[in-house]
Amino acid sequence: MSVGVAVIGAGPWGLKLARVLAGLPGAELRWICDLDGERLERARAAHPAVRLARALEDVLADAATEAVVVAVDSPRHHAVARAALEAGRHVLVEKPMALSLADAGELEELARQRRRVLMVGHVLLHHAAIVHARELIASGALGPLLYLEATRVAFGTVRPGENVWWSAAPHDVAVALYLFDAVPAAVSATGADYLQAGRPDVVFATLRFADGRAAFVHVSWLAPGRHRALTVVGARKMLTFDEGAADRSLAIHDRHIAAASDGRGFVTCAGGVTVPVLSVVEPLVAEAEHFVSCVARGAAPRAAAQALAVVRVLEAGERSMRAGGAPVEVA
Secondary structure, X not given: OOEEEEEEOOOHHHHHHHHHHHOOOOEEEEEEEOOOHHHHHHHHHHOOOOEEEOOHHHHHOOOOOOEEEEOOOHHHHHHHHHHHHHOOOEEEEXXXXXXXXXXXXXXXXXXXXXXXXXXXXXXXXXXXXXXXXXXXXXXXXXXXXXXXXXXXEEEOOOOOOOOHHHHHHHHHHHXXXXXXXXXXXXXXXXXXXXXXXXXXXEEEEEEEOOOXXXXXXXXXXXXXXXXXXXXXXXXXXXXXXXXXXXXXXXEEEEEEEEEOOOOOOEEEEEEEEEOOOOOOOOHHHHHHHHHHHHHHHOOOOOOHHHHHHXXXXXXXXXXXXXXXXXXXXXX
């Protein structure tokens, strides 16, 4: 039996989600909702058999719509997701879950009370390369982890009214928590607002973990070009992930640096590079499949316990920037 789903928000990302859900076995795309008439017309052209609405209330009045996908602008994530949960619907809300820890916590508590699935659209957690990287790390193949470095920069993709920390960093914060299987103890971040006063468009952040590991995150939408890369360094091996490389996105590097046996200096150990064969399933498809499966089975989503922690890290980073980069404990 198919799960009835509605997409709230018919912007570019909302229409991508609608496209995926419309072709997903086990799901029935019943509604697309948006306040903008022109967006709805584009949705009608792409999905002529799907019902359209400008009012969320019309969607929630349909008893056959069991789940709602929230793809509106970030400032409205909390309000729309809350309305859907209060109406007894399962919810997939795009990242970030909310723009404050208080609002995110309210959504988690509401989902718990109503016994509904609440999942956040951290799409990279469904990328075959990231899933494989976590398996490698868990197996000990890289040795004890030392640090992670993530870069997510682009040119021209500026979201008015938002800042790049809350807009772009959730991807890499979620990946860091997923791969390290832990929440950082403190965050220090610095940023600059060259395009919108009071809204940083470039941020450098350091996530410090209690065991000494660190994750370094750089996000910007004021860069010469698009670059999305991840490096994970272990005591025995390293791995790299290039989000833009379709067929060779993940590479494992057999190299490390160790203290010399005589105690004088260091020796470098450099072996080959392994490129694993990965699933070619589109990450957004894998995410949607996972959500629909969780709804159908009443199961908890992948990394569900980390969804709120991502917002905790983002809020700590925001406070650190306001404090001139001073470390802020993750509450």
